[in-house]
Amino acid sequence: MPVLVYIETQEQEIKKSSLEVASYGRAIADAKDTILIAVCFGLSDTSLLSHYGIDKIYSVSSGEESNFNSDRYSSTLQEIAKSEAVDILIVSGSANGRFLGPLVAAKFEATYFSNVIGLPKSYSPLEVKRSCFTNKAFTHSISNKEKVVLSLSSNSYGIHEKSVESEQLTSAYSNSSFNLEVVSEEKSSDKVSIADADVVVSGGRGLKGPENWHLIEDLAAVLGAATACSKPVSDMGWRPHSEHVGQTGKPVASNLYIAIGVSGAIQHLAGINSSKVKVVINNDPEAPFFKAADYGIVGDAFEVVPELTSKLRALKEV
Amino acid sequence: MKVLVCISSVPDTTSKINFVDENKAFDSQGVTYIINPNDEFGLTRAVWLQQKQGAKVTVAAVGDASCEPILRKCLAIGADNAVRIDSIPYDGFFVASQLAAYAEGEAFDLIITGRESIDYNGGMVGGMLANHLNMPYLANCIHLEIEQETVHLQREIDGGKENSKGSFPIVIGAQKGLVEEKDLIIPNMRGIMQARQKSLEVLNPTNAEPSSLVQSYEKPPAKGPVKLVDPNNIDQLIDLLQNEANAL
Ligand SMILES: Cc1cc2nc3c(=O)[nH]c(=O)nc-3n(C[C@H](O)[C@H](O)[C@H](O)COP(=O)(O)OP(=O)(O)OC[C@H]3O[C@@H](n4cnc5c(N)ncnc54)[C@H](O)[C@@H]3O)c2cc1C
Ligand SMILES: Nc1ncnc2c1ncn2[C@@H]1O[C@H](COP(=O)(O)O)[C@@H](O)[C@H]1O
Numbered sequence: 001m002p003v004l005v006y007i008e009t010q011e012q013e014i015k016k017s018s019l020e021v022a023s024y025g026r027a028i029a030d031a032k033d034t035i036l037i038a039v040c041f042g043l044s045d046t047s048l049l050s051h052y053g054i055d056k057i058y059s060v061s062s063g064e065e066s067n068f069n070s071d072r073y074s075s076t077l078q079e080i081a082k083s084e085a086v087d088i089l090i091v092s093g094s095a096n097g098r099f100l101g102p103l104v105a106a107k108f109e110a111t112y113f114s115n116v117i118g119l120p121k122s123y124s125p126l127e128v129k130r131s132c133f134t135n136k137a138f139t140h141s142i143s144n145k146e147k148v149v150l151s152l153s154s155n156s157y158g159i160h161e162k163s164v165e166s167e168q169l170t171s172a173y174s175n176s177s178f179n180l181e182v183v184s185e186e187k188s189s190d191k192v193s194i195a196d197a198d199v200v201v202s203g204g205r206g207l208k209g210p211e212n213w214h215l216i217e218d219l220a221a222v223l224g225a226a227t228a229c230s231k232p233v234s235d236m237g238w239r240p241h242s243e244h245v246g247q248t249g250k251p252v253a254s255n256l257y258i259a260i261g262v263s264g265a266i267q268h269l270a271g272i273n274s275s276k277v278k279v280v281i282n283n284d285p286e287a288p289f290f291k292a293a294d295y296g297i298v299g300d301a302f303e304v305v306p307e308l309t310s311k312l313r314a315l316k317e318v
Numbered sequence: 319m320k321v322l323v324c325i326s327s328v329p330d331t332t333s334k335i336n337f338v339d340e341n342k343a344f345d346s347q348g349v350t351y352i353i354n355p356n357d358e359f360g361l362t363r364a365v366w367l368q369q370k371q372g373a374k375v376t377v378a379a380v381g382d383a384s385c386e387p388i389l390r391k392c393l394a395i396g397a398d399n400a401v402r403i404d405s406i407p408y409d410g411f412f413v414a415s416q417l418a419a420y421a422e423g424e425a426f427d428l429i430i431t432g433r434e435s436i437d438y439n440g441g442m443v444g445g446m447l448a449n450h451l452n453m454p455y456l457a458n459c460i461h462l463e464i465e466q467e468t469v470h471l472q473r474e475i476d477g478g479k480e481n482s483k484g485s486f487p488i489v490i491g492a493q494k495g496l497v498e499e500k501d502l503i504i505p506n507m508r509g510i511m512q513a514r515q516k517s518l519e520v521l522n523p524t525n526a527e528p529s530s531l532v533q534s535y536e537k538p539p540a541k542g543p544v545k546l547v548d549p550n551n552i553d554q555l556i557d558l559l560q561n562e563a564n565a566l
Pocket of ligand 1: 264
């Protein structure tokens with residue numbers, strides 16, 4: 001039975017996390033010897049999807065409504081999945097992906113697994129590995145139902161190209177009977193978001209005050225990175241809450257995570273542990289972060305960071 | 319106005335996560351349980367609705383008797399009454415089915431779940447519960463204001479915020495931002511005393527099947543030691559990141 005992926009877009013661009021989902025879906029479709037179907041909403045140019053192994057592309061025109069609508073999106077996905085006799089539906093680990101996952105699963109009468117890592121170990125019954133206890137452990141879980149909805153952990157599988165002939169189709173946009181509508185979006189436009197970033201530069205209380213955040217921002221700018229912070233930093237209002245990462249903040253699964261003046265409390269580490277490479281800069285050699293990091297500098301952030309930034313800048317310029 | 323806050327009892331954030339029974343069960347020995355942090359933000363918001371708008375706040379948990387101290391704590395924080403559905407919470411789908419069976423007859427205007435539980439991290443009970451009850455759901459909710467018949471809501475999205483409006487009944491997934499950390503209510507003596515008098519009702523579970531089964535748990539492999547670089551040799555760090563870690 002076919003595999004279906006939800007392709008998320010942002011201003012007519014396919015999100016990286018969705019290309020990862022497509023690559024992952026392709027591998028599952030190959031393992032099951034079936035086709036891979038993609039569904040996207042309001043995307044005018046879908047040609048890129050042919051390079052990521054999508055056999056059938058459903059474009060859904062959301063008409064006047066350009067905003068994300070969880071009820072209408074989940075119903076549409078469910079209807080297409082049903083008509084195509086899909087048994088595995090995959091969303092990304094983005095905010096919208098995780099929003100849709102349980103809604104689609106409930107409508108589709110499917111089992112829902114979030115934070116999925118790696119390809120299923122078996123297909124009947126379906127067995128997946130997923131992270132739990134905020135990255136402190138994994139479970140191997142089995143579905144009791146024929147159909148499943150998976151939310152793939154961001155940055156856990158990678159993006160793999162595969163060119164195929166894609167069939168283009170359109171599908172109707174389902175209605176909603178709910179009185180809940182999006183009125184506006186406030187994007188912090190010029191910045192990379194933590195969820196989409198390859199590199200995250202994070203600052204803790206060791207930076208002493210918000211006036212020193214140019215250290216973090218300059219380094220982030222050179223690396224094209226998102227900026228993040230520890231919980232007390234956002235609680236004290238040095239930085240916005242949207243930058244708070246950790247167990248009670250945002251999860252981070254970037255390729256590179258640079259922590260500056262962050263002690264590495266268990267709740268902080270829990271949220272950032274699935275980042276691939278972790279670097280810590282801290283003047284206390286006993287800081288717990290050194291036990292969790294791959295690379296570290298025991299030193300004063302106010303000296304080390306500007307030098308690191310200028311060396312990296314020089315490197316990028318050649 | 320009737321508000322339901324769904325409460326998950328979870329290991330304290332500093333708990334060591336270990337497994338027993340050939341990695342088939344969580345080792346709860348020596349573990350302190352707390353109100354799931356996301357649910358605590360939701361509960362505080364609900365108590366404000368009680369204080370300002372006269373809402374009646376019920377807390378509910380699916381669990382065995384071991385979660386009663388957590389429910390008592392919710393009562394001490396300010397909830398009016400508590401309900402415990404007497405069953406092991408097998409999985410998110412099962413929990414949502416139980417909560418739905420209870421909420422069905424209660425006509426709640428607002429149901430608050432947490433964005434996710436910090437143990438299972440399903441992020442699923444709220445959405446599934448909403449679907450069971452045919453109510454709309456808003457995930458990652460960081461703002462809720464009521465203006466006559468209209469509910470103004472805000473959701474955290476990747477790289478920003480999204481504003482929406484709707485009306486009751488609705489289910490939301492609470493997280494920090496809905497109220498601030500400093501606003502969390504710490505139970506005082508009076509609250510704790512009053513909580514003893516409040517109702518904590520135990521209900522039988524409804525017939526429902528879990529949708530999944532945990533076969534086993536696994537811990538991440540132990541990490542190798544950190545590679546320390548001299549602060550006077552930043553070039554070495556850049557070299558390692560470029561050529562060893564492939565991270566630049
Ligand atoms: C229920 C609960 C949930 C929590 N959730 C989270 C969460 O999600 N995320 C989170 O981050 N925290 C969380 N915390 C808080 C956590 O326990 C720590 O208090 C917090 O992470 C510490 O933040 P910090 O590292 O910025 O500050 P500190 O612990 O004060 O560390 C500052 C560090 O900076 C270093 N430093 C000082 N000066 C310099 C300098 N000049 N150069 C270099 N280094 C310097 C110090 O050596 C120190 O290690 C939670 C706590 C609880 C109880
Ligand atoms: N056993 C439970 N009893 C009551 N509510 C629960 C239970 N488990 C989870 N919830 C609620 O559902 C939310 C999301 O949980 P989860 O889907 O497990 O991430 C939690 O924040 C709680 O509000």
